[in-house]
Amino acid sequence: MEQQNETIEQNQQQSQITGKIKLLIDNIETVIKGKRSKIEMIVSVLLARGHVLLEDNPGTGKTLLARTLAQSIAADNARGLQFKRIQFTPDLLPMDLIGSHVFDDSKKDFIFKKGPLFCNVLLADEINRASPKVQSALLESMAENQITVGDATYKLQDLFFVVATQNPVEIEGTYPLPEAQLDRFFIKLSLDYVDGETEADIYRNYLLIDENLHAVRQVLNFKDILELQAEVNKIYVHDEITASVRNIVVGTRSDANILLPCSTRSGITFMKCLKAFALVNSRTFVIEDDIKTLAHAVLHHRIIFKNNDARKKSLNALVDKEITRLAKLKIENDDRS
């Protein structure tokens, strides 16, 4: 009886969580059409406590997506989560980001005026337009979740989620992110154009976009997100899945066409993302589909390939090999069958 109760409880809890995530994704989809899979991935990263880099041509909805996401979890009021947006330009200075000491007349002392970085959700638009100095300031905060100014270290909020966008076509006057810094982003996504049907649908209802954006409600609060993030850690990963992740990561190291292979950290990131993605797909365990879906987004931008051909094929070949292995694998579950 107790066991049954427990499972019922578990199921209820599970459906609650699933409901929350579904609510969030549906909410974003009211504005962004036809990109559910991408939204799922971005939400996964949010739950995995990572950051997202969106890279695509102008006008594919990067900023809109980031804003909608931010708005659905954070409102610009005191009670809820804080959302900030910074447009990166070449003349942007680190202090514009993190804040600076200003002289307070009343206290006769310098006080620290917090910059826009002190928020929960940050949209860093066109990140590659800022100077490396600014980029590294941002990236440090992303990695360490804290900011050091002078002799004081300020901790950022528990929930700190950066959505950065960059534009691959206009490279002139930009400072491309070095691979080491790209590594800080859990996933790098390109949004791609939507299919023809959706495109037409968007045209028909373009007026609604703005309207919807303004109407986007905050569906999850700070506590919900933290709960979900905690939930991610409970996701079960089978040993064979772990083995496959290892095989892929290690595989990049022995590939003659890869100059810079995956690091151990990228493997850890991959695992985190897999778990979160499983949760987003309302599962309590990771399956090979997760690997297939996420591998490119998580690993590709961390690798330096020898040539263009390898860029297209090498990683896919590794992943496909592992998928085939898993698909054919017979796992003996003696205790359960």
Next chain:
Amino acid sequence: MKTDKKDILIKILLQLIFLCIPSIVATAFALKGLNEYYTVFDNNWLIQTCLFLAGIFIACVLFNLRLRFLPVTAIITCAFIIIRTIISNIELYEFDTFFYLVRFQVLSALFITGWICGWGFSRLKNFAIIFAAAIILIAIFVTVSKSEFSLVGIFKTFLPIILFAFYIVYMSSAVRNIATFSRGRFFTFLRNLFGIVALFLLMMFVAGLLMKSAFTEIEATWDNKAKKNELDGLLERNSSDSTYKMKDRMRPNPTFGKGKENPEPMFVAYINNYLDDRQEIPNPLYFVSHYLTNFDSFTETFEKDSVVPYNDLFQPVPSDLNLYFSETDTAIMNIAMKDTLTKIVDADVFNISLSPEEFVAPITSFFYQPVAVEDDYKTQFKSAYRVKSVVSDLNSAYFVYPSRDELMLIYQQQRYDMLAMVENFDDLPEIFYSYYTSLPNNDFIDSLKNLTKEITANAEIPVEKIIAIRNHFFAVDEFGESVFKYTENPGIPGIPGASKLAHFLFESHSGYCAHFAGATLFMLRACGIPSRLTVGFATVDRSDKNKGWYWFYEDQAHAWVQIYFPKFGWLDFDTTIGNDDMEESPQPDGTPPMQINKANFAGSGKIITIDTANKYVDFALEKMTINDNEYIFETPQQIILDMASAKILRDTVNLKFSELSDNDSGLSLSFDDDLKNIQPPMNTPKSEILEMIPKPVKIDEFRMDVNKDSKKEDEKTNTDGSPQENEKNKVPAFVICLIIFAALLIFAFALPYMIFKYYKCRSKYKSKNANMFYVYKTSLFLLNQLCCERKNLTPLQFASVEVDKKYETEFEKFIMIYLQFKYSDIEITNEEKEFANNFYCNFENKINKKHSKIEFIKRFLNIKQTLKFYTDNYGTAK
């Protein structure tokens, strides 16, 4: 740049070592073979190989260094033309120039071949295949031109060539695939190479072991056949029943064949022809098969002519005629009988190993009657027939050679006197005369005419000329040695393409019957004497015991000349110098079947009624032969047969009288002496002849016709009987191989379905619950076999995107449960378990609905698709 150069260097080295050197070795091998058989090559294969080597090496190096093909080829062609003109313009003796030109052309052809090979290896992708095919072709060519067929020889030629072909094809692709040279890859490459060579050798070894008995047997039969074919240039052997037939063409070949220790007896004949009335001095006659009246001067081949003026060749079709019925060509008989000094001669021929279609008889035959062989001799003789010929008194095998026997000399003198009466051939019809004196027009004939003129300078009448020509061939030199010699291996004339007859007549003076006969024919015709070439058997009288019986062996197959004398007809004339082998048979002649059953009465028809008490039979006679006269009745005539002492036969089986029944048709024979006296004049009406026959006719033998049904039965029993037993012993290896092959084939095609069934079994019956893994695997296998492959999709994607859309199944749901079962730590619920248990049945039903039964079977026969299931296809990701 530096690495590029190094790469190219390594590539060149690899190509030279692994492709060019083996090719050169193979070419040397082929060239050596070609040199043995073709004079053009002039027997220096070493130099030829060196040139080939130079060509292939230079081309390989140059083309690897990115040389252009067309300009280089143009340069080489120019050089070739220039050198050729220089050589042909050099003022040397004419012959030398020609000789050098030919040599230069051969060598340059080889160099260019080498050059093209080098280019192919370095540039063309599939050149190795072409090269291997060419080498194999050359090997086949060489093997075919070898006269000796021995299996070991063929193996020795082909095994290395085929090995080489495999090697070069494999190696060229391997060398091509080595893009960059690295130690590890090189060793893999070597390992693969040795692996494939070892595998191939192993296969050959196993095949050799398995097929050894079959091989040796084939070899034995080949050996036999080859020897038979070689032994006699005039006989050919039927492969089906190993009987002999005369060839209808003949050419003076360089070799006649090796003599055989024990020539096979071909047939035995009794010729009722004696020189005296007391029948003490037998007069043997040559046996004619046919005449070769057509001559092809280019190939020096004598052939049978389809149209001959005043044809006197009697050609019955022996196999078409029933026993004891005869065929008579009265036209031939009438022509031949016009000549003076002729008589009709009987001859009985007992066939041992002649082909049943072959008919030989002394000239000029006009009557043929197949007869039965006595039971006691049936094992020895296959068949027998009687012939009647119009034979001139002047014709005899004895008249051929100058004899030492005084009696013979008298006869020969008599014949000479008779023939001397013929002074010219003016009375002969123009067509006949010109046909039998026509000569080809060439240098050889001119010189032959001169020679003939010389020889016959003193002769005036034809017979003198003939004797002069004969004496020319029988002439002896100052040491008492004959000038012309009989040899079965006269050799080749020094100059290729020269006339072999000229070589024989003017230079070597040695040859066999075809040479002698051919030369004699042309010399006679040069004198204007009508003559023709005849093939058949020379008759040699060896026995004193059985006079008139002659045995004919394989080596007595012969060619000689017949000369036409007006009023006397065609006479045999043999100028072939004594071949001692032919005179003496190596083995004593056997006992001849002394008598032949000469049926006085033979009648075929149907039995009407049988009187069992008196053993009389009412017989409806359709066809009758009495004393060699044949009568056919349009309406069957009824006669009574006395069967009391008759032997009743069906095929070779003796039957009892009681086994006869009405409506049995057959042939009744009587050897009764009383019937001999019935000698009706030529134009007696049939009814009168019937009157002359005694009633009842005493019948000695009754041969029942073999009905078609019983024939079939016989055939069946034959096939079920001994012959098959022999075959069983002969071909087990082959049959076993065939069976194994067939079984493998069936197994291969059945394999997909068997795998499918296996998976299905595993999925169902392992435990109460369906085994998820095997359900999953069975479904995937089924889908794969139906050309719905997973490719690079994950199972879940595959299920939702491909399968469920196509077949409207719940595969996705199942996969989800399966994945949970596979990867998660949570137990699957009972509901899900139930779904999984019932899933497969529905799934298969839905899929079956989409495909027709035939399509289903077709798809399941596709082994390739099955292989796809087991090979990883991630490699093909694009």
